[in-house]
Amino acid sequence: MIPSVIAPDFSGIPKLNELASRDFLAGLPKAELHLHLDGALSPALMFKLAQRNQVELPYKSIAEIEAAYQFTNLQSFLDVYYRGASVLNTEQDFYDLTRDYFAKCKADNVQHTELSFDPQTHTERGIAFATVISGILRAMADAKKDWGISAKLVMDFLRHLSAESAMKTLEESLPWKDKIIAVGLDSSELGHPPSKFTEVFARARTEGYRVVAHAGEEGPPSYIWEAIELLNVERIDHGVRCDEDAKLMDYLRETQIPLTVCPLSNVRLCVFDTMAEHNLFTLLDAGLRVMINSDDPTYFGGYLNDNYFALADAFPVTREQALLLAHHSFTSSFISDDEKLKFIGQLKNYANNFQ
Template structure:
């Protein structure tokens, strides 16, 4: 049976880090432009280091490469390159993470980060019809007071943001201390998401739900270890932004064939497929869709369900969701 082209399946990407789309070629181009010395001999040397046994090994390289991002134009070019590729992969709505603390700690103005990323979104909407926006992520390995200061520094620009998120090292860095930060973000009208249940056990997901009052959980694949948590996720309609290729590259799951994504769908969990940090993990969103089709045996109906989940879980308007959902139905109904 002929399989439909996953690149024409309308979808939203809800779990992708702007800094994680920084390809080695751009790392070296921006380093040369901005006079940043790199500890890598060349592009091939840098790419050869993209082998990780855990999350921390990845984060060490990830933050080292962000040093080349300096100006508003750098952030625009970074996001524009990702959004261009996303459009060709059938992405119609993007909710893009960014890590302001990784940049302000180096003296980069947070307004330059925001404005550069927003410049790219405006162009992508004009060129490709992509909608979406930005999720400001705070780093859980840094003090909650630092996260609050970062949030307050852009409180006057809350209208330029979709949500607050939380990322970086998970195990040993509980969510509860960030409860006040999330409460303040919600006062400002922001939605709430957080990374949980990637490295951390189900207790990290419970804490994100109860201490941070998140509307989506980023990753969350270890939730299946706790049947009561699964019941909670299903009953409350909590979307999980799953990143299959990332999970394999970071040794969260040993092999894609063992990934719990099919089980999530069977249990009624609102799972989605996303790329996470595609420049580092060798797979943008269509690579992930094609990989789960092949390795997990997901048929076109299952892929359409994943796309629907991404749209219903997005922080988009009801009209925009209806438009995109109609596109998913048309993709599935079209003759092969």
């Protein structure tokens, strides 16, 4: 079931054709649907947790950690990513990590987020599933109480591991399935097509999970087709290589399957050489349901607002385009239509009253 399409209506909103200033983009109510929690581990928190848990890192300072963030492709990033995750060992560590991300949501006016976690990253090294999810859920509850931020949890499977490992993780998740809205698929894309996990996703759907998957970032358009036809996904994470297949472009426009695009990530991982070459606005102008996300923000140079700013520096982004991207972020979420309409109302009220 693809998230319901609520048609945008910006009639009467002033100055739609004006370029969106940084102030306009910064205050824009928005949702984030593609965020990896381990990828929000800041160098400062990584260093702090390494000391707290007596984990030895190959870095002597926060500056050395930051200097390691020079990536040539997805795998070079993942090597550093998994090393950083080794500092997360206790429920409090996962709470601190998640709380830190929600503080950035508050600063960026993110009203709703659907954050992904990779339990296998931690269970494979002996950390209990309950330890991981308990810290995350506690931080989610506090973010709702303290800041009013709405959140859902997506559990991703690591595609470089076996389908059997993914099925085991799915089984482990079942006592928590009322706390997890969806399952997804991430990590090394090349050589690990969605078809590898057909049975896992079929079982997940029978358990009531909604389904998403990374496809078409480094992998070819055929991976997007597999995610749609074999996994029956409701959203595609990334999907930017869809423009290499005209039939796929038509299908995505007709079905309005959302694409959760991550501009800074795409440039840092050399999917595009520069931001000016990014195809997000080509996809938007073609009628595809795209929106902006930050992916792994501490590794790729910025949180959600930073991605909006980077696009606005590279393209003449109008207020109407920014509103449409934010509108897509709400309508593509896994919240109820009533909640979506509430957030869309906030979005339109903001645009009407912005000076």
